[in-house]
Amino acid sequence: MLYLVGLGLGDATDITVKGLAAVRGCSRVYLEAYTSILTVGKEALEEYYGMPLILADRDLVEQQADEILKDADVTDVAFLVVGDPFGATTHSDLVLRAVHAGIPYKVIHNASIMNAVGCCGLQLYNFGETVSLVFWTETWRPESFYDKICKNRKAGQHTLCLLDIKVKEQSIENMMRGKKIFEPPRFMTVGQAADQLIQIIQRRREEGGELGVTEDTVCVGVARLGADDQLIRTGTLRQLVSCDLGEPLHSLVVTGHLHPLEVDMLRVNAEPDALKDLKSIDSSTFCS
Amino acid sequence: MLYLVGLGLGDATDITVKGLAAVRGCSRVYLEAYTSILTVGKEALEEYYGMPLILADRDLVEQQADEILKDADVTDVAFLVVGDPFGATTHSDLVLRAVHAGIPYKVIHNASIMNAVGCCGLQLYNFGETVSLVFWTETWRPESFYDKICKNRKAGQHTLCLLDIKVKEQSIENMMRGKKIFEPPRFMTVGQAADQLIQIIQRRREEGGELGVTEDTVCVGVARLGADDQLIRTGTLRQLVSCDLGEPLHSLVVTGHLHPLEVDMLRVNAEPDALKDLKSIDSSTFCS
Numbered sequence: 001m002l003y004l005v006g007l008g009l010g011d012a013t014d015i016t017v018k019g020l021a022a023v024r025g026c027s028r029v030y031l032e033a034y035t036s037i038l039t040v041g042k043e044a045l046e047e048y049y050g051m052p053l054i055l056a057d058r059d060l061v062e063q064q065a066d067e068i069l070k071d072a073d074v075t076d077v078a079f080l081v082v083g084d085p086f087g088a089t090t091h092s093d094l095v096l097r098a099v100h101a102g103i104p105y106k107v108i109h110n111a112s113i114m115n116a117v118g119c120c121g122l123q124l125y126n127f128g129e130t131v132s133l134v135f136w137t138e139t140w141r142p143e144s145f146y147d148k149i150c151k152n153r154k155a156g157q158h159t160l161c162l163l164d165i166k167v168k169e170q171s172i173e174n175m176m177r178g179k180k181i182f183e184p185p186r187f188m189t190v191g192q193a194a195d196q197l198i199q200i201i202q203r204r205r206e207e208g209g210e211l212g213v214t215e216d217t218v219c220v221g222v223a224r225l226g227a228d229d230q231l232i233r234t235g236t237l238r239q240l241v242s243c244d245l246g247e248p249l250h251s252l253v254v255t256g257h258l259h260p261l262e263v264d265m266l267r268v269n270a271e272p273d274a275l276k277d278l279k280s281i282d283s284s285t286f287c288s
Numbered sequence: 289m290l291y292l293v294g295l296g297l298g299d300a301t302d303i304t305v306k307g308l309a310a311v312r313g314c315s316r317v318y319l320e321a322y323t324s325i326l327t328v329g330k331e332a333l334e335e336y337y338g339m340p341l342i343l344a345d346r347d348l349v350e351q352q353a354d355e356i357l358k359d360a361d362v363t364d365v366a367f368l369v370v371g372d373p374f375g376a377t378t379h380s381d382l383v384l385r386a387v388h389a390g391i392p393y394k395v396i397h398n399a400s401i402m403n404a405v406g407c408c409g410l411q412l413y414n415f416g417e418t419v420s421l422v423f424w425t426e427t428w429r430p431e432s433f434y435d436k437i438c439k440n441r442k443a444g445q446h447t448l449c450l451l452d453i454k455v456k457e458q459s460i461e462n463m464m465r466g467k468k469i470f471e472p473p474r475f476m477t478v479g480q481a482a483d484q485l486i487q488i489i490q491r492r493r494e495e496g497g498e499l500g501v502t503e504d505t506v507c508v509g510v511a512r513l514g515a516d517d518q519l520i521r522t523g524t525l526r527q528l529v530s531c532d533l534g535e536p537l538h539s540l541v542v543t544g545h546l547h548p549l550e551v552d553m554l555r556v557n558a559e560p561d562a563l564k565d566l567k568s569i570d571s572s573t574f575c576s
Contacts, residue, residue, distance in 0.1 A: 006399065008304060008397060008398070009397060010306070010397075011306075012305075013304065013305040013306040013309070014304050014305070014306055014397075015304065015305060016296060016301065016302050016303065016304050016305070016398070017300075017301040017302070017303060017304070017305060017308060018298070018299075018301040018302055020305060021301070084399060084403050084404065084406065085407070086403070086404070086406030086407045086412065087403055087406060087412060090406060090409075090411055090412070092409060092549050092550075092552070092553050093549070095553070095556070096549075096552055096553065096556065099556050107407045107514075109296060109297060109302075109399030109403070109404040109407070109513075109514050110296070110304070110398065110399050111294065111372060111397030111398050111399060111400075111403070112399075112403040112412075114402070114403045114406075114412050114413075115372050115374070115375055115397070115399070115400040115402045115403040116372065116374070116397040118372065118374030118375060118378060118402075119373070119374045119395045119397070121378075121380060123378055124374065124375060124378070124400075124402050124418065125402075125417060125418035125419075125420075125450075126417060127417075128416055128417065128445075129413060129414060129415075129416065129443075129445060130412065130413035131413075132413075151443070155417075155439070155443075157416075157417060162413075225397075226395075226397050261380050261381070261384075262380075264380070264384055265380050265383070265384065268383070268384065268387050
């Protein structure tokens with residue numbers, strides 16, 4: 001059996017009781033380590049589960065999946081995913097390989113940023129398409145996510161923006177030289193995401209384009225959701241550029257139409273300085 | 289402290305280790321019992337947690353919330369919610385009352401139908417607004433959800449349809465007589481939901497309206513997601529009318545634009561008879 005086990009968000013104890021029992025009964029346990037992270041590392045999980053974990057990087061999952069599935073028809077193998085196995089990143093490819101190899105699989109679900117973000121006070125059923133923001137490079141500055149956010153907002157919907165994670169990346173120089181030297185991991189912050197959005201807004205304003213989202217749009221930055229030290233900060237996009245929400249992971253929500261109950265919840269979660277500004281925001285800004 | 293603890297989907301062991309520890313440390317534990325159910329009842333949860341549970345019906349949560357929050361500033365109280373506390377139904381009102389009473393609160397997240405539905409093979413980030421289908425009565429046959437589904441589909445997005453639950457409902461006769469006699473609980477099935485959608489389609493066709501969703505639209509019925517006996521059945525809306533997915537809870541997904549990987553996953557999860565029909569569906573139906 002292949003178990004796809006969601007670890008939830010936060011630390012080692014966010015696994016479900018069912019998930020923990022499955023993990024402890026497996027002969028091999030892989031930890032997917034390239035699309036998300038918990039606030040604790042591999043060692044803490046190993047100690048808690050009482051099991052050694054095999055780190056599964058993108059290369060192993062995408063190129064050498066057969067290694068993960070080896071003997072899974074006669075023994076139990078677990079594939080651990082931060083959040084839910086079918087959350088922000090789906091592991092359909094691994095499931096399809098298992099199915100085609102005649103290996104039964106079982107999903108043990110858990111919270112994902114895709115549903116846990118509801119705790120900021122915005123109602124989940126009112127979210128539109130989720131977007132991803134990637135780190136820009138000198139030559140690659142995609143803007144398509146901005147249009148998707150505007151499209152959601154025009155339809156009154158909130159947008160969850162998942163922020164880029166770079167782990168085990170090689171510099172172009174090291175890649176060309178074939179050196180397996182990896183850059184330090186990078187995690188996009190709410191401030192960086194807000195800054196990127198504002199750059200797009202400014203560029204489009206200069207071009208005279210219509211702006212569905214501006215510097216004054218109310219947004220919510222969330223950090224380490226589900227962990228004891230989680231932070232939720234509500235403010236205008238301009239305010240969020242300079243906020244420091246600390247350690248990863250961060251996500252950003254751009255609001256759409258706001259229900260009065262959502263506004264009340266946003267105020268609860270706003271940091272004192274943002275709260276001051278929020279109070280001054282005319283309710284028409286919220287409930288446009 | 290007020291703990292809002294998600295129980296996940298399935299049975300007693302779908303609670304997280306963190307959630308279970310919180311529950312066992314509380315002096316009072318409420319079980320929210322009107323928006324969703326697990327495959328096991330209150331007694332099984334009480335036995336597993338080793339704690340008595342107080343059933344919280346809509347009346348208690350909405351009209352007598354102060355009873356739930358009583359002394360929560362000096363003792364720990366847990367409020368258990370099937371799925372995630374901020375999933376399909378948000379409990380913002382209870383949180384706001386706690387905040388205004390100066391009671392700290394903590395959310396312990398878990399899987400919700402809003403993210404676990406991803407296991408059917410459709411990618412979560414491509415879902416549009418979630419809709420709810422209610423049981424029609426003689427005099428009340430709302431259709432607005434159909435327009436929302438069509439709007440999502442036009443934008444290429446899938447739609448999660450949450451199906452009605454009626455628990456602790458009084459008949460009009462008993463209500464008028466002030467008799468606290470409740471009707472047996474009712475849970476809308478995938479078949480009933482599909483039938484309701486088809487009735488709308490037929491009515492609108494007669495009126496000559498444009499149809500964003502028809503009897504041939506590919507849909508996915510899911511039942512008891514997260515439980516050992518979960519069922520996922522993919523087929524056209526017409527096929528799903530006659531499917532029997534067994535015990536509650538059921539949900540329905542109406543697909544939008546399908547990525548080839550999503551089609552592959554849908555085929556895996558299709559029941560043999562639906563699979564036969566799916567094979568005959570031209571890929572343009574899927575990937576329109």
